[in-house]
Amino acid sequence: MSAQPTKVSRISDRFAKLRASGQLGFVAYITAGDPNLDRTLEFALALDEAGADVLELGVPFSDPLADGVVIQRGVERALRAGTNLAGILALVKKLRQTSQLPVVVFSYLNPILKYGFARFADDAASAGADGVLLTDVSVEEATPFVEESRRVNLDTIFLAAPTSTDARLRAIAGHSRGFIYAVSRTGVTGARQALSSQLLPLIDRLRAATDLPIAAGFGISRPEHMAVLRGKIEAAVVGSALVQNIEEHNSPERLAAFVRGLKNGS
């Protein structure tokens, strides 16, 4: 239902390979600048090394109303370190010197709005970012952001939720490039013991609406969660569990070991 991008993005390329191999991909979320941007670069390289398929770099925002306490604390640390969008895009540029890990800039709207959609699209694309996801922008409010992103071939990723109607899922698919982020449950971000029962029905409805790859997040933090999802979707998004690991250890090695453990089911 949607036009093909003018060239295959790093994200689409990665998902095509995942589909071909039948493996469950790993999308890693960390907050950029937590605890500082130099450290974030080390974490990003460690995640690439550990086999992450996509890196979601969170832009810290003063009012993260979709986030649970773990990511809220990560955001506070990043803001205390003076992190801003320009610094985050400079970090992406540095990462690109040595890594082809696909990067999605993951933000609330206001920091991007203040920076300017057109300027953001230009700077993000030239830094080597591949996609952008705005947490508080629905398809209804997305036109200027989608247009600017298309102009520079940045993939636009939208959230799909258990509460989304089928009509909304179709609109979300129509606006999305690269993949769709399925929110596994109603609620804020944060690790949970059990995978939400709301997720599998959402995946079924999404499959009926689109051929785009699906990555599911919110609450995914354990090898057994990954096992349930293997074969059903293309990738799992892990965020709060990684931010928690960074909070506890502030160690690229420990972060990489945690990701390997999740991926290998140990």
Place this chain on the structure above:
Amino acid sequence: MSRFGAYGGRFVPETLMSPIEELEHAYLEARQDTAFQAELDDLLHRFAGRPTPLTPARRLTARLGGATIYLKREDLLHTGAHKINNCIGQALLARRMGKHRVIAETGAGQHGVATATVCALLGLECVVYMGEEDMSRQSLNVARMKLLGADVVPVGSGSKTLKDAINEAMRDWVTNVETTYYLLGSVLGAHPYPLMVRDFHRVIGVEARAQILEAEGRLPDVLIACVGGGSNAIGLFHAFIPDSSVRMVGVEAGGRGDALGEHAARFRGGSPGVLQGTYTYVLQDADGQIATTHSVSAGLDYPAIGPEHAMLRDAKRADYVACSDRDALEACRTLARTEGIIPALESSHAVAEAIRRAPSAKGELFIVNVSGRGDKDMEILKRELSL
């Protein structure tokens, strides 16, 4: 229709989009339903105490020697402020939608008290999020909410004030969206809240317009109201918008200085941005991070203004000014001693603007919205005015 000019809109996570569409649908349906409107009118009349009087401020007028000043007495409503108008409307809507759990945020505590009150009246479960800073400066209202059976949840994140309470209420809502109604307390947030909350407060201006025509035989020259989110102001203004001779003045919190962080005057130091669901004027830094704010009055201590006010200001249909903490406190004392009315610190900002402009406005007719009473502020007044 989700916009006020360029402002407003619906900027929330996808999980809330369908629920907000349902809310809009339910509200637009209720708005057309005569039985819903009749129940609302009955509760406003027999429970809340509407209509409120339009009181001539004779001694204040004489003392200032200029404009003739009338006071719209929302302070006389049950629970002590205009907030109850909106709470009755939305709580009836919650019941109509089959939601038995109501959540709300509160700054000064007036919206929390009004929500707790209406939930008690209708038998709904009530949870109120309140910043820790606000809980300590409005402790009497915390006790009132608890007495009314509400669960008051302290919010310790960010600046520990209204903005952070809204974040926490939205986190609750997105988690419990199936069972829970979010009873937002001002003309803020995603569409349809700014429209719906305005509609429920519109009665203030409708009454005032009829009352001033009755008392003076003509329309007023100036309307003055304080603006936090801006619900009491839009409530007073809205019925007068077509009356082009009527000037409308919104008074923001000038706090204790002009630097970012020292006030809550969005039109003085803010710029367009998105906060908590709506596109409007926001106090923010160069990176788009939301600024902290300060006001002696908790109800005005918020970094964004209702989107309809942004539209009225762009269209030059309303003017917005700022009043300092100090002037508001002084105005509170003045009104108490000239008229025997202790206004809330929020409303004192509007009174201060009337005091400032009345002497040079001989022959003009002012209506000042006394949006709430000052009982809740007695601790602060005791300290600040050395009582």
